[in-house]
Amino acid sequence: MRAAILENVPGELVIDEVTLTDVGPDEVLVRTAACGLCHSDLHVMEGKMPMPAPILLGHEAAGVVEAVGSDVGEFVPGDHVVGCLNVHCDECYQCLRGRRFLCERRRAMTYRADGTSRVRRGEQQITQMSGLGGFAEQMLAHRNGLVKVPKELPLDLGALLGCAVITGVGSAFNGARVRPGHTVAVIGCGGIGLNIVQGAWLAGAERIVAVDLSPEKLELARTFGATDTVNAAETDPVATVLELTGGGVDAAFEAIGLPHTVAQAFQMIRPGCVAYVVGVPAAGVMLEVPGAQLLAQHRGLQGLFMGGNDFKRDIPMLASMYLQGRLKLDELVAARIKLDEVNEGYEVMKRGTEARSVIVY
Ligand SMILES: [Zn+2]
Ligand SMILES: [Zn+2]
Numbered sequence: 001m002r003a004a005i006l007e008n009v010p011g012e013l014v015i016d017e018v019t020l021t022d023v024g025p026d027e028v029l030v031r032t033a034a035c036g037l038c039h040s041d042l043h044v045m046e047g048k049m050p051m052p053a054p055i056l057l058g059h060e061a062a063g064v065v066e067a068v069g070s071d072v073g074e075f076v077p078g079d080h081v082v083g084c085l086n087v088h089c090d091e092c093y094q095c096l097r098g099r100r101f102l103c104e105r106r107r108a109m110t111y112r113a114d115g116t117s118r119v120r121r122g123e124q125q126i127t128q129m130s131g132l133g134g135f136a137e138q139m140l141a142h143r144n145g146l147v148k149v150p151k152e153l154p155l156d157l158g159a160l161l162g163c164a165v166i167t168g169v170g171s172a173f174n175g176a177r178v179r180p181g182h183t184v185a186v187i188g189c190g191g192i193g194l195n196i197v198q199g200a201w202l203a204g205a206e207r208i209v210a211v212d213l214s215p216e217k218l219e220l221a222r223t224f225g226a227t228d229t230v231n232a233a234e235t236d237p238v239a240t241v242l243e244l245t246g247g248g249v250d251a252a253f254e255a256i257g258l259p260h261t262v263a264q265a266f267q268m269i270r271p272g273c274v275a276y277v278v279g280v281p282a283a284g285v286m287l288e289v290p291g292a293q294l295l296a297q298h299r300g301l302q303g304l305f306m307g308g309n310d311f312k313r314d315i316p317m318l319a320s321m322y323l324q325g326r327l328k329l330d331e332l333v334a335a336r337i338k339l340d341e342v343n344e345g346y347e348v349m350k351r352g353t354e355a356r357s358v359i360v361y
Contacts, residue, residue: 001017001018001019001020001136001137001138002015002016002017002018002136002137002339003015003016003017003018003056003119003126003133003135003136003137004056004057004058004135004136004339004342005018005054005055005056005121005126006044006045006053006054006055006056006057007053007054008053009044009045009046009047009050009051009053010045010046010047011045011053012045012343013045013057013135013342013343013346015339015340015342016121017121018056018119018120018121018126018136019119019120019121020118020119020120020138020140021112021116021117021118021119021120021140023067023068023069023140024069024112024113025069025070025071025072026069026071026072026113026142026143026144027068027069027072027112027118027140027141027142027143028065028067028068028069028072028075028081028140028141028142028143028146029065029066029067029068029138029139029140030061030063030064030065030066030081030083030138030139030140030141030146031063031064031065031066031137031138031361032061032062032063032134032136032137032138032139032361033062033063033064033155033156033159033360033361034061034062034063034155034156034158034159034358034359034360034361035058035060035061035062035134035135035159035358035359035361036060036061036134036159036160036162036163036164036191036356036357036358036359037060037342037345037346037349037356037357037358037359038059038060038163038164038191039190039191039192039280039349040059040163040280041057041058041059041129041135041346042346042349042350043280043282044057044129045057045346048280048282048283049280049282049283050283051127051129052127053127054121054124054126054127055126055127055128055129056119056126056127056128056129056133056135056136057129057133057134057135058129058132058133058134058135058136058359059083059085059129059130059132059134059162059163060083060134060159060160060162060163060164061082061083061132061134061139061159061162062080062081062082062083062149062155062156062158062159062161062162063080063081063083063138063139063155064078064079064080064081064155065077065078065079065080065081066138068143069143071143072143074143074148075143075146075148079148080148080149080150080151080153080155080158081146081147081148081149082146082147082149082158082159082161082162082315082319083130083132083134083139083141083145083146083159083162084145084146084147084162084163084166084309084311084315085129085130085131085132085145085162085163085306086100086101086103086106086145086306086309086311087103087106087109087110087130087131087141087142087144087145088100088101088103088105088106088109088144089103089104089105089106089109089144090144091105092104092105098310099308100309100310100311101305101306101307101308101309101310101311102305109131109142109144109145110127110128110129110130110131111128111131118133118140118141119133119136119140128140130145131145132145134159134359135339135342135359137339137361144312147311147312147315147316148316149161149315149316149319150316150319150320150323152323153319153322153323156333156336156358156360157322157329157330157332157333158319159358160191160329160332160333160356160358161315161318161319161329162311162315163191163306164191164192164194164195164332164356165195165198165318165327165329165332166306166307166309166311166314166315166318167192167195167278167306167307167309168191168192168193168194168195168196168197168198168199168255168278168307169195169196169198169199169202169307169318169327170199170306170307170308170309170314171192171195171196171199171253171276171278171304171307171308172184172196172198172199172200172202172203172205172253173199173202173203173307173314174307174308174309174310174314175276175278175302175304175307175308176251176253176274176276176304178199178200178203178204178205178250178251179203179204179205180203180204180205180206181204181205181206182200182203182204182205182206182249182250182251183205183206183207183208183209183245183249183250183251184196184200184205184207184208184209184249184250184251184252184253185208185209185210185211185241185245185249185251185252185253185265185268186200186208186209186210186211186221186226186252186253186255187211187212187232187237187252187253187254187255187256187261187264187265187268188211188212188254188255188256188261188279189210189211189212189214189217189218189220189221189226189255190217190255190256190352190355191332191355191356192255192278192279193210193212193217193221193253193255193256194217194220194221194224194332194355195224195332196253196255196278197210197221197224197225197226198224198225198327198328200225200251201224201225201226202225202321202326202327205225206227207227207228207244207245207249208225208226208227208228209226209227209228209229209230209241209244209245209249210222210226210228210229210230211229211230211232211237211241211264212229212231212232213231213232213233213352214352215231216354217352217355218230218231220331220355223328223331224328224331228244230244237264237268238264238267238268241268242267242268247270248268248269248270248271248273249268249269249270249273250269250270250273251269251273251274251275251276252265252266252268252269252273252275252276253265253275253276253278253304254275254276254277254278254279255278255279256279257277257279257280257281257282257285258279258281259281259285259286259287259288261279262275262277262281262287262289262301263287263288263289265277266289266290266293266299266301269299271297271298271299272297272298272299273299273300274299274300274301274302275299275300275301275302276302276303276304277301277302277303277304278304278307287301289301331355332355332356333355333356333357333358334348334354334355334356334357335348335354335356335357335358336357336358336359336360337357337358337359337360338359338360339359339361341359342359345357345359
């Protein structure tokens with residue numbers, strides 16, 4: 001099958017032929033239908049998120065089940081599935097405490113039980129990002145890296161549930177537990193940020209302030225529920241948020257992963273509230289906040305990984321909300337592209353003016 005491989009870090013993707021191993025007892029073979037381009041893939045390509053190369057990227061994927069292993073009872077061929085990078089064991093300390101997104105065996109489970117990769121190019125083993133590898137015509141994944149979705153859900157939209165949507169909406173629902181009447185600020189309105197805005201809106205937030213440098217993205221944020229927009233290229237975003245909200249928000253979300261925007265999020269909250277880091281800081285980056293304010297104003301700064309999701313619970317819920325007309329997905333897709341256009345897709349992402357590009361197979 002054809003796949004987009006990252007051979008060296010930093011580097012671009014190369015389209016090449018690879019093979020998959022046989023379907024193991026706990027594994028599911030999926031015909032990939034679509035895979036979104038996520039900033040985390042770009043982080044890996046640029047060396048900001050260390051992963052072993054050669055690697056098959058793509059972790060925001062959906063498809064149709066072709067075959068299942070002998071121990072798999074949850075799926076049958078023909079089922080529509082969405083992949084999620086939070087593959088989990090259901091047995092470790094974190095899984096038993098309901099925090100499957102922090103599964104202690106997640107890294108190990110992105111490989112086969114014997115520790116080898118499921119993807120090969122001749123004799124060479126190719127790492128499968130998140131145990132999925134959605135930049136390929138087929139995916140061989142652990143059953144706990146996939147969830148069944150209704151066949152009415154278009155798969156090119158369903159793919160986005162697996163990373164951008166579950167991370168963004170989950171940050172509002174599971175992480176910050178946004179409630180009716182809350183005020184919220186979101187810094188960065190790409191795929192994740194737009195979905196934090198959407199999650200806060202669905203949760204009933206009274207005021208949702210979106211902050212970005214791109215007028216196009218701010219306009220899009222309004223359609224996802226932002227009540228106010230702030231262009232940080234034109235005004236001081238902290239002063240503007242404090243003024244708009246009369247003293248700060250109940251929850252601020254940073255969806256970029258940069259130290260200065262994290263510091264801004266920390267200054268946008270009211271005393272007693274929490275700023276959340278949802279964007280991915282590059283490896284080695286340190287974040288700084290004023291210690292005296294942290295203590296005396298009872299402020300919090302918290303990382304919020306993948307929306308604190310329980311994806312086998314959350315993704316079917318999000319699919320239902322889309323089918324009921326409550327969750328916006330169509331508006332997230334800026335471009336549908338072919339696998340061969342994946343590098344151009346990341347060039348568009350670097351310019352930072354558009355929402356998601358999705359590879360459709
Ligand atoms: Zn992602
Ligand atoms: Zn676990």
